[in-house]
Amino acid sequence: MTLLALELLIMAAPDCKGNSVRGACGYGEFGRDINDGEVSGVSSRLWKNGAGCGACYQVRCKIPPHCNEEGVYVVATDYGEGDGTDFIFSPKAYGRMARPGPEFQLYSFGVVDVEYQRVPCRYGGYNLVYKIHEKSYNPHYLAVLILYVGGVNDILAVEFWQEDCKGVETHEKSVWSGS
Incomplete structure (x- = not known):
């Protein structure tokens, strides 16, 4: 498994899901609920002028005492550039990278080093x-x-x-x- 290193930023949303109707992929409210709200905005490198909409990634943070080994599976639903990062996660997706218990400690970092890979999307048997x-x-x-x-x-x-x-x-x- 080849993983690329970068940093990740968290996006603010009151219900911990991703961006609402204004998401750049045009998903509207569906973009907040896809993948149970574990969504991400992506940088221009992953955005690919919109072809990156709906792409799926496994992302793991690299702070061993705070991060779980599996990371989180996210779907790209928005475009965003932030603080030199490739991903801007919903709070729900960001918290899923943490070990059980210290989610709030991970939130305090804001921007974290991560590794990621593009993975096949899993949509319940649909192509x-x-x-x-x-x-x-x-x-x-x-x-x-x-x-x-x-x-x-x-x-x-x-x-x-x-x-x-x-x-x-x-x-x-x-x-x-x-x-």
Whole structure:
């Protein structure tokens, strides 16, 4: 297992889940609840101009007296640059890196050294799950939000088929639309 070293920053949220409706991946409230709220904003290096939305990572902090050995499994749901870090975790995900008991001691560090690796996403047997975006109310416009992509895969292009195949464009990074 190859792990890359970096630092991690915690994001503030009153309910310990990730960013709400304004998350850069366009997931809306779903982005707070995916993976039971264990989500992360990612830096431009992992963001990949939006192709990194929905990517899954195993992240372990490197403070042995405070951190568990397994780390935490997070899903990228937002873009964020912070203090030279590659991840900005929800408080819930940040606390899951701690050994049982000293979570609050780990929170006091704020920015911590971590190691991580990209891992296959686990979505209960689904390879691809999408939903029709709420902006698709015009009969000549369709927008699809890609929610789950199984494995270690990034979606770089999408085509819709009606009578012929049409390439579509992305806006809001994980929302693909066309008319």
